[in-house]
Amino acid sequence: MKLKKFGKALLMSALSVGVVLGVTSCVQSYTVGFLFVTGTQTAAGTNGKGYITGFKIDHNTGNLKEIHGLPVATAGSNPGRAVLAVASRFMYVLNRGNDPATSGPCTETTTGCEGANIVQFAVGGSGVLAPQGSPYFTQGMNPFRIVVDAQGKFIYALDAVAPDPNACKAALGPAVTSCGDITAFQIDQSTGRLSLVVNAQISSATGEPLPYFPVPAHPIDFTLSQSFVFTLSGQPGATPNTGNVVFPYAFNSATGQLTVSQNSTQPINSAQGRAILSASGIIYVLDDEPITILPGNSGNFAPGTYLSQILPFTAGTGGSLQAQTGGAVPDDPNQSNPIYLISEAKNKWVYLSNQGANSSGTVAQSGIVGYVIDPQTKQLTPMANSPFSSGSGPQCLLEDPSNQFMYTANFNDSTVTGKSLDVNSGVLRPLNVKGTQAFKLPGPPAWCLVSGRTS
Numbered sequence: 389m390k391l392k393k394f395g396k397a398l399l400m401s402a403l404s405v406g407v408v409l410g411v412t413s414c415v416q417s418y419t420v421g422f423l424f425v426t427g428t429q430t431a432a433g434t435n436g437k438g439y440i441t442g443f444k445i446d447h448n449t450g451n452l453k454e455i456h457g458l459p460v461a462t463a464g465s466n467p468g469r470a471v472l473a474v475a476s477r478f479m480y481v482l483n484r485g486n487d488p489a490t491s492g493p494c495t496e497t498t499t500g501c502e503g504a505n506i507v508q509f510a511v512g513g514s515g516v517l518a519p520q521g522s523p524y525f526t527q528g529m530n531p532f533r534i535v536v537d538a539q540g541k542f543i544y545a546l547d548a549v550a551p552d553p554n555a556c557k558a559a560l561g562p563a564v565t566s567c568g569d570i571t572a573f574q575i576d577q578s579t580g581r582l583s584l585v586v587n588a589q590i591s592s593a594t595g596e597p598l599p600y601f602p603v604p605a606h607p608i609d610f611t612l613s614q615s616f617v618f619t620l621s622g623q624p625g626a627t628p629n630t631g632n633v634v635f636p637y638a639f640n641s642a643t644g645q646l647t648v649s650q651n652s653t654q655p656i657n658s659a660q661g662r663a664i665l666s667a668s669g670i671i672y673v674l675d676d677e678p679i680t681i682l683p684g685n686s687g688n689f690a691p692g693t694y695l696s697q698i699l700p701f702t703a704g705t706g707g708s709l710q711a712q713t714g715g716a717v718p719d720d721p722n723q724s725n726p727i728y729l730i731s732e733a734k735n736k737w738v739y740l741s742n743q744g745a746n747s748s749g750t751v752a753q754s755g756i757v758g759y760v761i762d763p764q765t766k767q768l769t770p771m772a773n774s775p776f777s778s779g780s781g782p783q784c785l786l787e788d789p790s791n792q793f794m795y796t797a798n799f800n801d802s803t804v805t806g807k808s809l810d811v812n813s814g815v816l817r818p819l820n821v822k823g824t825q826a827f828k829l830p831g832p833p834a835w836c837l838v839s840g841r842t843s
């Protein structure tokens with residue numbers, strides 16, 4: 389009888405171990421995506437030397453673990469934004485180049501810019517990056533923005549200065565004496581190599597197709613939204629590095645061709661536009677100027693003065709922008725310098741990242757501001773418990789492939805920080821990880837991007 393009891397005890401013990409192992413296997417962590425960051429190294433003498441580093445994203449906690457074999461050099465100086473294409477098999481990094489006079493990134497006024505290019509990398513199943521062939525070069529001068537279309541077939545780079553004033557006149561009108569430009573590339577779906585897409589609408593002085601697409605002078609930012617490419621530019625006398633006019637090109641998703649759909653720029657009610665973005669079918673201009681909400685006319689926002697705002701538009705015929713009902717959306721009153729905006733995967737919420745100190749000298753907190761999207765009108769209303777903390781001076785904002793986490797790469801403290809996304813309320817909470825919520829980078833970041841391809 390004692391042996392039988394002992395045998396039963398062993399059986400129950402074995403079953404218990406099996407249950408524990410079964411439960412453990414259900415919550416085992418695995419990599420749900422790779423988070424990549426571009427930036428510049430901080431070691432002495434690097435002079436803007438670029439890096440790309442990366443992390444594995446843990447599905448269970450959102451914890452980040454460095455990818456073995458990274459960081460790697462970007463084969464250029466002062467890297468800016470980067471894109472993934474062809475099912476995230478290839479990465480393209482835009483190196484802004486080095487200004488010989490300042491040793492900083494090339495700007496609109498830089499002459500003799502050094503090291504500006506686009507470099508292709510193959511992305512391995514473990515997240516390791518391998519450079520592919522020779523760099524590519526844009527047709528204009530001092531490139532600083534890069535985007536890819538939704539199908540991963542075409543890449544567009546925004547140049548600060550176009551090389552030929554006569555081409556500016558042909559595209560934008562006889563009174564135009566200078567302009568920026570967009571260089572377009574087609575992506576080979578097998579090798580990832582880039583080939584130039586020439587302008588089928590405008591010819592050069594020699595009668596050849598123009599190898600770029602002129603845009604208004606002093607470009608600030610651009611975005612690709614469904615059937616149009618919109619460029620935000622400044623005007624003479626406007627605040628430096630801010631824009632107040634938008635110019636559209638019609639986008640052909642089959643050929644990559646950009647076509648002028650209307651010959652004039654569109655002034656918008658903005659004095660200090662810093663960025664133009666597309667999210668949930670809406671075009672947003674991030675405007676770093678104060679907005680005052682008066683009592684009795686506050687709607688969903690408390691009366692007071694806000695340091696910056698979001699200007700929402702819909703795209704009409706020919707790419708004409710139409711102000712969305714409800715008008716400007718205030719930023720959080722204690723934050724400023726909005727830099728980037730995204731909507732989460734289900735298009736229920738919008739998140740705005742702010743860099744921090746504004747131009748008036750008032751130090752405002754860096755952070756993320758959340759808004760709820762009205763499903764019918766698309767208007768934005770403040771989210772409960774917003775704003776949410778981030779690292780200092782976020783440069784970018786993204787959602788992980790499993791739609792559980794949000795991350796920023798932060799310039800001032802050279803970190804990546806993460807938040808857990810509440811799927812019911814949209815509220816961002818601290819990650820469920822031990823120790824620090826900040827993951828260290830080799831130097832100040834410029835951009836971040838994420839891939840769900842892990843094999």
